[in-house]
Amino acid sequence: SLPRSYIYQKRWVKLDADYLRYFDSEKDAYSKRFIPVSSISRVAGVGDQKFEVVTNNRNFVFRAESDADRNEWIRTLQQIAEEWKSKALERTLVSPTANGAADPADKSGFLELRGFKHKLFVAVAGDKVFLYKNAEDYRLGIGITYIEMNVGNVKEVDRRGFDLTTPYRIFR
Numbered sequence: 001s002l003p004r005s006y007i008y009q010k011r012w013v014k015l016d017a018d019y020l021r022y023f024d025s026e027k028d029a030y031s032k033r034f035i036p037v038s039s040i041s042r043v044a045g046v047g048d049q050k051f052e053v054v055t056n057n058r059n060f061v062f063r064a065e066s067d068a069d070r071n072e073w074i075r076t077l078q079q080i081a082e083e084w085k086s087k088a089l090e091r092t093l094v095s096p097t098a099n100g101a102a103d104p105a106d107k108s109g110f111l112e113l114r115g116f117k118h119k120l121f122v123a124v125a126g127d128k129v130f131l132y133k134n135a136e137d138y139r140l141g142i143g144i145t146y147i148e149m150n151v152g153n154v155k156e157v158d159r160r161g162f163d164l165t166t167p168y169r170i171f172r
Contacts, residue, residue, distance in 0.1 A: 008063045015076065017084075020053065021145075029168035030145040035060060037084045039141050043077040045070060053077065057140050105130075108138065114172040120144070129164065147171065 011022040011032070020040070021031035035055060042054040049067055051074050053060040064070035105123035112119050113131070121132040129147045132138040152166040164171040 006061055006063075013062070015080065017080065020077070029166070030147070032144065034143050034145065036141045037080055038088065040077065040081040040084075043074050043081065045074055051077075055140070055142065058142065110135075 011024065012026040012028070013020070013022045014031075015021075015037075018037055019034045020037065021034040023031050035053065039055040040053055041056060042052075044052055044054070046052045046061060049065070049070050050061060050063045051070050053062065062073070064073055105125045108121065108123040110119040111122045118133075121135045121138045123130045123132070123138055127149045129149060129152075130138075131144040131146070132142075133144060137143060147164065147166060152164055155163050155165065157163055157172070161172065
């Protein structure tokens with residue numbers, strides 16, 4: 001098949017032990033999208049400066065600033081995904097009921113958020129509030145961003161609304 005043509009948008013990308021996240025800029029506190037490391041099944045180079053992050057349900061293509069940078073991202077992502085898989089295997093051997101999935105939500109459902117065209121699927125799990133485009137993305141674990149509630153508070157504004165205030169942004 002013919003290679004696909006993509007329009008790339010410059011993003012600031014962060015990787016930690018749990019998520020690969022991308023942002024509009026390095027100054028942003030909240031990501032545009034996050035991919036759980038646990039959902040990454042494969043990472044591979046796909047041409048000059050490009051690499052693909054493959055999850056069970058979606059592929060994400062990134063373009064680095066150089067081939068050397070691309071190769072470093074591939075190596076690092078493969079390593080962290082392998083580490084996650086081996087830890088998941090250890091957890092399964094220790095506790096066969098643990099399934100490596102994210103913590104189940106304490107509360108979830110659709111909410112309207114100012115600044116978004118459509119209702120978002122929101123899940124509260126432990127001390128985090130996760131925002132997803134829809135229920136299917138929630139099921140897949142691929143979200144927009146998450147808010148750590150140890151830096152936020154909630155205030156009722158009227159019978160149907162509330163503000164979620166953090167040092168970086170107010171979510172309404």
